[in-house]
Amino acid sequence: MPLIELKDLSVRYGEIEALRGISLSVEAGEVVTLLGANGAGKSTTLRAISGLTKPASGDILFEGRSLAGLGPEQIVRLGIAHVPEGRRVFPGLTSRENIMLGASNRSGVSKSDIAREADAMFDLFSDIRPFADALGWTLSGGQQQMVAVARGLMAKPKLLLLDEPSLGLAPVIVSKVFDIIKEIRRMGTTVLLVEQNARMGLSVADRGYVLETGKLVVSGNPSELWNNEDVRAAYLGGHARAS
Amino acid sequence: MDLVYQLLFTGIGIGSVYALVALGFVLIFRATNVVNFAQGEFSMVAAFLMVIFAVDLEWPYWLSLILSLGGMAIYGALFNLGVYYPLRHRTYLPVIISTIGASILVTNSTLALYGPQPQVLSNLLDFQGINLGTVFFDSQYLLIIGVTIVLVAFQYWFFEHTLLGKKLQATSQDKEMASLLGIPVAAMIMITFVYSAMIGGLAGILVAPILFVSIHMGGTIALKAFAATIIGGFGDVAGAIIGGLALGVIETFGAAYVSVPYKDGFAFLVLVMFLVFRPQGIFGERVAEKA
Numbered sequence: 001m002p003l004i005e006l007k008d009l010s011v012r013y014g015e016i017e018a019l020r021g022i023s024l025s026v027e028a029g030e031v032v033t034l035l036g037a038n039g040a041g042k043s044t045t046l047r048a049i050s051g052l053t054k055p056a057s058g059d060i061l062f063e064g065r066s067l068a069g070l071g072p073e074q075i076v077r078l079g080i081a082h083v084p085e086g087r088r089v090f091p092g093l094t095s096r097e098n099i100m101l102g103a104s105n106r107s108g109v110s111k112s113d114i115a116r117e118a119d120a121m122f123d124l125f126s127d128i129r130p131f132a133d134a135l136g137w138t139l140s141g142g143q144q145q146m147v148a149v150a151r152g153l154m155a156k157p158k159l160l161l162l163d164e165p166s167l168g169l170a171p172v173i174v175s176k177v178f179d180i181i182k183e184i185r186r187m188g189t190t191v192l193l194v195e196q197n198a199r200m201g202l203s204v205a206d207r208g209y210v211l212e213t214g215k216l217v218v219s220g221n222p223s224e225l226w227n228n229e230d231v232r233a234a235y236l237g238g239h240a241r242a243s
Numbered sequence: 244m245d246l247v248y249q250l251l252f253t254g255i256g257i258g259s260v261y262a263l264v265a266l267g268f269v270l271i272f273r274a275t276n277v278v279n280f281a282q283g284e285f286s287m288v289a290a291f292l293m294v295i296f297a298v299d300l301e302w303p304y305w306l307s308l309i310l311s312l313g314g315m316a317i318y319g320a321l322f323n324l325g326v327y328y329p330l331r332h333r334t335y336l337p338v339i340i341s342t343i344g345a346s347i348l349v350t351n352s353t354l355a356l357y358g359p360q361p362q363v364l365s366n367l368l369d370f371q372g373i374n375l376g377t378v379f380f381d382s383q384y385l386l387i388i389g390v391t392i393v394l395v396a397f398q399y400w401f402f403e404h405t406l407l408g409k410k411l412q413a414t415s416q417d418k419e420m421a422s423l424l425g426i427p428v429a430a431m432i433m434i435t436f437v438y439s440a441m442i443g444g445l446a447g448i449l450v451a452p453i454l455f456v457s458i459h460m461g462g463t464i465a466l467k468a469f470a471a472t473i474i475g476g477f478g479d480v481a482g483a484i485i486g487g488l489a490l491g492v493i494e495t496f497g498a499a500y501v502s503v504p505y506k507d508g509f510a511f512l513v514l515v516m517f518l519v520f521r522p523q524g525i526f527g528e529r530v531a532e533k534a
Contacts, residue, residue, distance in 0.1 A: 052419065052423070072422040072423050072425075073425050073428070081423075082423050088420040090417055091416060093409060093416070100406070100409070101406075101413050101421075104425040155424070
């Protein structure tokens with residue numbers, strides 16, 4: 001049984017069909033990357049899984065159980081953490097406080113345990129340790145991204161949803177972020193990663209899917225996708241990425 | 244010089260009331276992004292509850308105080324469920340109209356029950372006050388200042404040093420992200436309304452022996468508190484306190500040295516000057532909402 005399975009999932013925003021019947025699955029322990037251009041429906045897929053957006057039809061099964069009718073607060077309690085696009089670090093809280101709040105989905109954990117776990121996160125994300133007590137809005141984009149990922153990991157998720165972790169970051173920071181994703185993968189956390197940066201996205205993945213205007217067009221392992229002529233032309237080449 | 248000290252004391256006392264109400268204002272504004280136009284009625288309803296328990300039923304003051312504050316907690320919860328919660332996914336305009344409607348409803352219901360005559364509530368403490376030199380420290384003003392200091396200290400501790408306080412802050416900064424982390428957003432907003440109604444109510448009870456208890460006290464207090472938040476910097480907690488105190492002092496000195504009938508006018512003159520020359524307030528843009 002896959003950890004998560006999307007069955008013929010459709011999402012509408014008013015008149016616009018953002019997702020048109022997509023089906024995909026992620027096995028426990030896998031890192032799966034969802035590729036596609038702007039507006040293809042990548043973020044919408046993640047928002048539907050975490051309960052921010054209600055599907056128009058279709059179903060999402062997590063550990064065999066339907067997520068239909070559950071809100072984001074319930075879904076994160078089941079073990080799905082969503083690190084959304086734009087990082088969404090709380091601007092008026094410090095890095096440490098942001099990270100500590102990542103454990104809000106777990107009940108019965110004491111504040112001192114949470115503080116200890118948050119401190120351990122600064123071992124994994126050593127670049128942000130000096131900024132542990134800096135307010136969120138003062139952090140750079142890369143630092144915010146690391147806080148956001150650390151906050152997601154504090155949920156102790158079975159499935160981590162990462163939306164465009166490379167967006168707006170300098171190349172050297174992007175490779176740092178992807179080093180962390182490799183580390184997360186090594187720790188055995190299942191990841192569903194959304195990326196426009198196909199090269200980086202596929203470099204950490206076991207499998208990939210390509211979305212095009214709300215439909216899945218191709219899937220496979222990274223080398224298959226990398227060598228697929230249509231995919232190369234549309235997503236891995238230069239001309240389509242700018243759109 | 245003694246007059247200056249006397250006025251300063253009185254000004255800080257009345258300013259503390261504005262600060263408390265402004266604090267409740269800011270908390271709800273930050274949690275819901277909506278200005279609650281029925282904020283002043285929190286103070287009025289609490290003062291009338293106090294009149295019911297302490298004057299009409301002649302129950303002891305301490306019991307009346309506990310019952311009134313308990314009543315305000317329930318009032319805040321019902322206010323949230325009736326006025327805000329059904330409209331929480333709408334834009335700010337329907338919510339604002341809803342709070343204005345609530346203000347009119349509550350004011351006129353009170354008018355129907357108690358009539359237009361102001362009610363009198365005596366000082367909460369038994370002693371009148373103390374004289375230091377020629378300055379008289381009225382017990383009611385001392386009580387107001389003391390309670391305000393304790394409440395502000397409590398609130399600072401609560402928001403800065405408890406996980407629940409951090410969750411409330413997170414909710415006010417980004418509700419969608421808070422819900423993604425598993426923070427129960429609806430419960431956080433409920434706590435905010437209950438707490439806001441209680442501190443607004445406490446302000447009303449404290450000021451009741453100084454002003455009269457009337458259906459109009461809510462409107463006056465809310466306008467002053469609103470002015471205080473603008474002077475301090477809209478949405479800023481420290482700004483609400485400083486703005487409230489400043490407003491109390493300014494209007495007290497204005498009344499003493501310029502004109503008593505225009506007492507309320509000074510507050511709004513200051514408000515207009517801030518809106519023209521420093522619309523972001525004293526503490527405005529101190530915490531930039533970037534990201």
